[in-house]
Amino acid sequence: xIKMARLTEYGFMLIMALKKSSHPVxxxxxxxxxxxxxxxxxxxxxxxxKAGLLDSKRGAYGGYFLMKRKRDISLHEVIEAMEGPLALxxxxxxxxxxxxxxxxxxxxxxxxxxxxxxxxLQNVTVSExxxxxxxxxLQLKS
Amino acid sequence: xIKMARLTEYGFMLIMALKKSSHPVxxxxxxxxxxxxxxxxxxxxxxxxKAGLLDSKRGAYGGYFLMKRKRDISLHEVIEAMEGPLALxxxxxxxxxxxxxxxxxxxxxxxxxxxxxxxxLQNVTVSExxxxxxxxxLQLKS
DNA sequence: CGCATATAGGACTAAATTGGTACCATATAA
DNA sequence: TTATATGGTACCAATTTAGTCCTATATGCG
Numbered sequence: 001x002i003k004m005a006r007l008t009e010y011g012f013m014l015i016m017a018l019k020k021s022s023h024p025v026x027x028x029x030x031x032x033x034x035x036x037x038x039x040x041x042x043x044x045x046x047x048x049x050k051a052g053l054l055d056s057k058r059g060a061y062g063g064y065f066l067m068k069r070k071r072d073i074s075l076h077e078v079i080e081a082m083e084g085p086l087a088l089x090x091x092x093x094x095x096x097x098x099x100x101x102x103x104x105x106x107x108x109x110x111x112x113x114x115x116x117x118x119x120x121l122q123n124v125t126v127s128e129x130x131x132x133x134x135x136x137x138l139q140l141k142s
Numbered sequence: 143x144i145k146m147a148r149l150t151e152y153g154f155m156l157i158m159a160l161k162k163s164s165h166p167v168x169x170x171x172x173x174x175x176x177x178x179x180x181x182x183x184x185x186x187x188x189x190x191x192k193a194g195l196l197d198s199k200r201g202a203y204g205g206y207f208l209m210k211r212k213r214d215i216s217l218h219e220v221i222e223a224m225e226g227p228l229a230l231x232x233x234x235x236x237x238x239x240x241x242x243x244x245x246x247x248x249x250x251x252x253x254x255x256x257x258x259x260x261x262x263l264q265n266v267t268v269s270e271x272x273x274x275x276x277x278x279x280l281q282l283k284s
Numbered sequence: 285c286g287c288a289t290a291t292a293g294g295a296c297t298a299a300a301t302t303g304g305t306a307c308c309a310t311a312t313a314a
Numbered sequence: 315t316t317a318t319a320t321g322g323t324a325c326c327a328a329t330t331t332a333g334t335c336c337t338a339t340a341t342g343c344g
Binding site for chain 1: 330331332334335336339340341343
């Protein structure tokens with residue numbers, strides 16, 4: 001299905017609930033804020049941190065905080081952080097193991113489509129999908 | 143994962159292997175052509191037919207054939223035929239049951255992103271992803 | 285120091301989705 | 315009437331995803 005994983009959606013919610021360079025916010029507090037269980041939230045935050053979108057501080061009064069402003073975080077970054085490199089099809093994935101390559105002629109064209117979608121996601125930021133009133137303007141050329 | 147289902151990829155391969163208004167081609171023959179099992183191919187062909195992309199003729203010398211030329215079939219049509227309405231997120235899906243709506247503010251913006259991707263897929267045809275030499279040109283405004 | 289708080293990392297289980305198969309009914313050509 | 319081929323549906327298997335738990339490490343403070 002062409003759908004982001006549920007954990008990725010949660011990832012967006014968590015990023016939206018955080019701020020850049022403010023006091024760290026604990027996983028427990030965030031869990032309450034977004035209405036999810038602590039272990040789940042914890043897992044996602046660790047993953048986003050590993051990808052460099054967040055940073056953390058351990059120990060008492062510790063927690064997580066954004067490394068960038070929300071208007072500088074693209075949807076693409078978040079999705080890749082949560083799901084790894086975007087690959088619409090098996091054959092577009094460079095590490096994919098499409099064993100049907102002999103019967104399939106779409107590989108090159110498909111990669112191109114992949115790029116287009118990738119660009120679409122790179123050109124929209126987290127703050128843009130929060131501002132529901134603001135029109136998102138996309139101009140893509142490929 | 144933002145990836146089309148494997149069966150959808152197979153669907154593309156089958157469409158590529160078919161022609162408009164020629165003799166019907168049997169599922170068995172197609173299975174050999176693309177290197178997949180007959181039951182699997184059969185299942186996909188039935189689904190594509192139901193969506194109106196193919197038509198079929200039963201009985202001896204029966205089989206499947208395209209209803210349109212490949213340059214008139216968009217990626218979007220094929221994907222929707224195989225996977226149902228495209229919804230990048232749970233909340234973008236009108237039938238989705240996102241119970242976190244109270245904590246999530248991205249719904250409207252996300253729908254917009256969904257539309258952009260949808261359009262990207264509508265603007266590329268099957269024949270374009272077969273012609274690996276031809277440049278696919280996309281100009282999207284949303 | 286010792287204790288409470290909080291993240292780091294990895295392993296594990298459960299649930300949901302997807303892929304693949306099989307069966308029986310119906311239609312068609314010769 | 316027989317061989318060929320699709321229509322529809324139900325089912326099982328495999329994979330993927332979601333969610334939980336446990337132990338280790340770091341930090342602040344009395």
